[in-house]
Amino acid sequence: MAKSLGKILVIFFLSLFQSVGAQVLDTLDENALDVFKDKRNVVERFDYFFNTLYRYNENSAYDWLDEVNVYLNTAEKSGDSTAINNYKLMQSQIYYDLGDYDKSVAIANDLYSIKDKIDLKTKRVMLDLIDNNYSQLKLYGKQVEIRQEKRDLGFSENITFYDIYSNLGLHRKAMEDYIMDMKKTIDNGDLFGLAEYNNNVGRYLLLDKSSSVALSNFKKAKGYVDVYLNDVTQVKTEKELKDAKLLKGIIEGNIGKSYLQLKQFEEALPYLENSIDLIEENNIGLYSEDIIENSLALADCHLQLENFQKAKDILNERLRPLKIEHVIKKNRLLAAYYDKIEDYKNASFYLKKNVRIADSINTNDSSLKKQQLSTVAKYEIENSKRMIDAQKMEMEIARNEMQAKDEQINLVFISLIFTLLGFAGLVYAYLKSIKNQRLIAEQKHIIENSLVEKDSLLKEIHHRVKNNLQMVSSLLSLQTKNTRSKAAIEALEEGKSRVKAMALIHQKLYQNDDLSVIEMQGYIESLVNSVQSVFKKGGHNINITIDAEGVELDIDRAIPFGLILNELVSNTFKYAFPEDDENGKIYIHLRKNGDQGFFEYTDNGVGLSEDSEERVNSSMGVRLMKRLVNQLQSTLNIDKTTEGVRFWFNFK
Incomplete structure (x- = not known):
């Protein structure tokens, strides 16, 4: 009887698993573009488009672009403004996925000019897309303006600057600000968040050429993401699994690039190869700078290990770089390859291409970088002031609440006095003494907490002022490099020395226990x-x-x-x-x-x-x-x- 019951249960569970498996396979077999076309209206198509994980599994971005253009033409003929805006936003996203950031931001900015007529959900997608485009196009001043608007609309709590500072070359400052803002917000049980945090810290260190320390952070990040993926007790959505696998691919690529910087080429190869496979598998149809960077690093490793044909195959087959720095690195690696095989004509050809690229870069690039750095610094100072004002307001509200509570306690205390008048004097005095002691302890605790918060706030203010003065010193150093007048250079150096003297004051203050002297x-x-x-x-x-x-x-x-x-x-x-x-x-x-x-x-x-x-x-x-x-x-x-x-x- 027990054996027959066991067989029945086994058959039941097998049939259940087969049914669920069939449903999952049916979902995976669905063609995303066909599902998109079957939606009843533009709102459903908009939601499906931006929430589909594997848009380009079966149909390329160009197929999607053709289909969206058909719907856009129909909407323009009928004069449906909502449909026009939504289809244009899809069009802009597809161009971004293809790496055509100029065209993507041009379409998104057309929508931005009529932002008051767009609903909040669409506006949020539009602002995120413009933010990402400005980052790729290195228009950081405009990027900060967009982030301010996102904050004002309630899409984000605060403006972050560390990615912009890193893009401007200030990787250490970016890392310090990132650690200060993020470390206190990550829970010890958030494995994915800890992996992302350690990977970002490692990336800033890698960009700053601190390869050994960066490698340590990347290995921590890989440990966290592996535990997260292998944790069967935590139910994960399809998007969460995809994001975790993509993050693992990015982390392994960073480990490989760290080994490359350390000249440990054999160790770098498996990480770079696995990274490219993971990113391609979880980023189908999307242009990926990580794949470009990791492929260039992989080709570099093969060149160093004298696997010349493998390096050449990678450079010829995999790469479609869009950024100038990636194009320059590809040309440099091709020149090195031809030099290794003694084809000096082709080596010279690629070196000359890099010279032409360098000559074509705007001579005002350094000036533009300083201007953008100055603009971003101004926004950060304004943002810091706003944060301090907000904290002051919160402290004022807390103080008012404390006063209100004190008043309530006093009312209760008075009522207790009248209630307890009938009791004996000794009992009344004893109860009153206990009450007073508790009130004093509570008030003392509140005051001590307030003083701790005040000290922390003052230390943060002095730290930020020191950072801002160091930024002014950096700006003066940049100006000194672009100045030929000896008198002007001496004046700038004197100014920089004075700024450092003031910055040292604020450094000493936030390092002291006593902030007053x-x-x-x-x-x-x-x-x-x-x-x-x-x-x-x-x-x-x-x-x-x-x-x-x-x-x-x-x-x-x-x-x-x-x-x-x-x-x-x-x-x-x-x-x-x-x-x-x-x-x-x-x-x-x-x-x-x-x-x-x-x-x-x-x-x-x-x-x-x-x-x-x-x-x-x-x-x-x-x-x-x-x-x-x-x-x-x-x-x-x-x-x-x-x-x-x-x-x-x-x-x-």
């Missing part, structure tokens, strides 16, 4: 080292004595002191020892006693001659120092000594 001994040492590193030929044999132990100043006094010291030390390194700085000495003295303070700076250099005194007093550096000393409510004194010069002043 700066310990001056360490700050002066860091500042002197920073200035000294600028002067490659001078300043390294000078004996520098700093006497500021135990002196702490607030930021309003520390910034003028930093700028004054920056001027004094720079002038000493530049002018005080024109012949030899072997016996050079600098003495920096800073003391504070209660409300009174004293500052003194001396060096034993050539000093000030009689005829140069007037010229020195009229120089920008001395005028700047006098103004800064005025901010400290004091007067700068300059004494000529037998050896060198002495600057000093008292301050409050």
